[in-house]
Amino acid sequence: MADAHFEVPRLAELYDPLDPDRSDLDAYARLAAEFGARTVLDIGCGTGTLACLLAGRGLEVIAADPAAASLEVARRKPGAGRVRWVHTNATALPPVQADLVTMTGNVAQVFVTGEEWAVVLRAVHGALRPGGRLAFESRDPGRKAWLGWNRGQTYRRTVIPDTGPVQTWVDLTKVEGDLVSFRTTFVFDGDGAVLTSDSTLRFRSRGELADSLAGPAWSSTRSGTPPTGPGSSSSSSPGKRHSGRPSGRRVRLGPVVINRPAWRRLWFPPKAR
Ligand SMILES: C[S@@+](CC[C@H](N)C(=O)[O-])C[C@H]1O[C@@H](n2cnc3c(N)ncnc32)[C@H](O)[C@@H]1O
Numbered sequence: 001m002a003d004a005h006f007e008v009p010r011l012a013e014l015y016d017p018l019d020p021d022r023s024d025l026d027a028y029a030r031l032a033a034e035f036g037a038r039t040v041l042d043i044g045c046g047t048g049t050l051a052c053l054l055a056g057r058g059l060e061v062i063a064a065d066p067a068a069a070s071l072e073v074a075r076r077k078p079g080a081g082r083v084r085w086v087h088t089n090a091t092a093l094p095p096v097q098a099d100l101v102t103m104t105g106n107v108a109q110v111f112v113t114g115e116e117w118a119v120v121l122r123a124v125h126g127a128l129r130p131g132g133r134l135a136f137e138s139r140d141p142g143r144k145a146w147l148g149w150n151r152g153q154t155y156r157r158t159v160i161p162d163t164g165p166v167q168t169w170v171d172l173t174k175v176e177g178d179l180v181s182f183r184t185t186f187v188f189d190g191d192g193a194v195l196t197s198d199s200t201l202r203f204r205s206r207g208e209l210a211d212s213l214a215g216p217a218w219s220s221t222r223s224g225t226p227p228t229g230p231g232s233s234s235s236s237s238p239g240k241r242h243s244g245r246p247s248g249r250r251v252r253l254g255p256v257v258i259n260r261p262a263w264r265r266l267w268f269p270p271k272a273r
Contacts, residue, residue: 001066002065002066002067002070002110003197003198003199004195004196004197004198005184005197005199006046006065006067006069006070007067007068007069007070008069008195008197009069009072010188010193010195011069011186011195011197012047012067012069012070012072012073013073013160013163014160014163014166014168014186015046015047015070015073016047016049016073017158017160017161018156018158018160018166018168022049022050024104024105025049025050025053025104028050028102028104028135029050029053029054029057031100031133031135032054032057032059032100035099035100035133036099037059037098037099037100037133038059038060038099039059039060039061039062039096039097039098039099039100039129040054040059040060040061040062040098040099040100040101040102041061041062041063041064041093041094041096041098041100041101041102041127042054042061042062042063042064042101042102042103042104043064043065043090043093043101043102043103043107043120043124044064044065044090044103044104044105044107044110045063045064045065045070045071045074045085046065046067046070046074046105047070047073047074047077048063048070048071048073048074048075048077048080048083048085049077050063050102050104051063051074051080051083051085052074052077052078052079052080052082052083055079055080055082055083056079056082060084061082061083061084062083062084062086062094062096062098063083063084063085063086064085064086064087064088064089064090064093064094065086065087065088066087066088066089068087071085071087090103090107090111090120090123090124091119091120091123092123093123093124093126093127094127095126095127096127097127097128097129097132098127098128098129098132099128099129099132099133100132100133100134100135101124101127101128101132101133101134101135102134102135102136103134103135103136103137104136104137105137106139106201107136108136108137108138109138109139109201109202109203109204110199110201110202111202112179112200112201112202113202114212117202117204117212118212121134121212121213138203138204138209139201139203140203140206141178141203141204141205142205146172146175146180146182147172149170149171149172149182150169150170150171150172151169151170151171154168154169154170155167155168155169156168156169157189163188163190164188164189164190165189165190166186166187166188166189167185167186167187167189168184168185168186168187169184169185170182170183170184170185171183171185173198174200178202178203178204178205178208179200179201179202179203180200180201180202180203181198181199181200182198182199182200183196183197183198183199184196184197184199
């Protein structure tokens with residue numbers, strides 16, 4: 001079960017209007033073009049922004065997410081009819097023989113145990129054609145972005161079309177090793193409703209990610225940092241992919257790109273792509 005933010009219809013409707021700048025997805029669109037991908041599987045597609053973008057460029061797109069409410073928002077978007085939407089989690093992926101699999105935003109971090117992550121990587125492998133690639137991102141634990149996840153630094157009041165003003169903020173609830181838990185609160189000024197969404201993300205280091213990808217299934221790996229990085233501000237909210245205010249402080253690793261099939265070596269270019 002995904003977090004309330006993605007599963008509860010009223011909250012899923014807020015996802016895009018609360019975070020309209022999706023320039024973080026440009027890196028993925030560039031990768032799809034660079035690789036000449038014709039079939040893309042977007043895991044944890046949420047409200048489907050990347051899926052619709054790529055489908056609009058003529059790619060065959062399969063977009064999967066376990067949150068029905070988010071998929072419902074996605075299906076109403078222009079161009080959504082060209083996307084194949086699949087209501088599933090990352091462990092039960094359709095056998096699509098994709099050229100490229102993507103996990104954007106915080107998706108790679110929702111798999112909090114090593115076993116879950118390993119199962120997902122195996123499922124991704126099964127969904128890729130030989131020679132296909134996985135591209136994903138993950139926040140850099142060294143930045144400790146969660147230190148800014150408090151009401152004082154994250155409070156916003158946003159006027160949402162057809163809904164009215166909504167107040168939102170984030171409170172850090174627990175840090176346990178590399179597991180970071182937080183609560184997002186939503187106050188709907190229109191009817192006074194207060195909803196919360198609890199989340200836990202795992203912050204894997206670059207080395208840990210590299211180790212998790214080191215196996216016979218994967219070949220050359222490279223990683224960079226997105227130019228206007230999702231979570232580019234250390235005080236940006238955790239549920240957001242990016243702050244909309246590039247600060248030059250990069251807090252994410254990625255996209256990490258890995259190739260199926262045979263493992264040879266891991267390669268992290270020194271510069272952001
Ligand atoms: C922060 S949102 C990112 C959504 C989208 N990728 C984006 O960039 O806007 C995280 C997404 O991960 C999805 N998710 C949570 N658990 C998942 C799982 N086990 N398998 C696949 N997706 C999952 C949630 O439903 C949610 O849509």
